[in-house]
Amino acid sequence: MSTDKAELPARHPIKGVIVSVRTDKQALLVKHEEIPGVMRAMTMLLKTDAATLQRVTKGQKITGLLVRKNDGWWIESVTVIP
Numbered sequence: 001m002s003t004d005k006a007e008l009p010a011r012h013p014i015k016g017v018i019v020s021v022r023t024d025k026q027a028l029l030v031k032h033e034e035i036p037g038v039m040r041a042m043t044m045l046l047k048t049d050a051a052t053l054q055r056v057t058k059g060q061k062i063t064g065l066l067v068r069k070n071d072g073w074w075i076e077s078v079t080v081i082p
């Protein structure tokens with residue numbers, strides 16, 4: 001096949017709490033649960049898009065997709081858990 005899935009960056013479901021919104025770094029500081037086979041539970045900065053930065057706030061529980069890009073770790077498809 002010409003489209004090789006291995007060439008796409010893997011996206012891993014992630015669940016955590018927003019510790020702070022760091023607009024200065026275009027990132028969220030997230031305390032996340034363990035992501036089996038990828039990362040232990042920890043608090044880390046995750047880059048995200050501007051629209052997400054504007055609609056979330058400190059203290060919210062979220063789910064999303066963790067992905068490693070050339071410039072670091074990103075969180076995509078952020079959903080706030082009620």
Ligand SMILES: [Cu+2]
Pocket residue numbers: 032039040041042043044
């Ligand atoms: Cu982490």
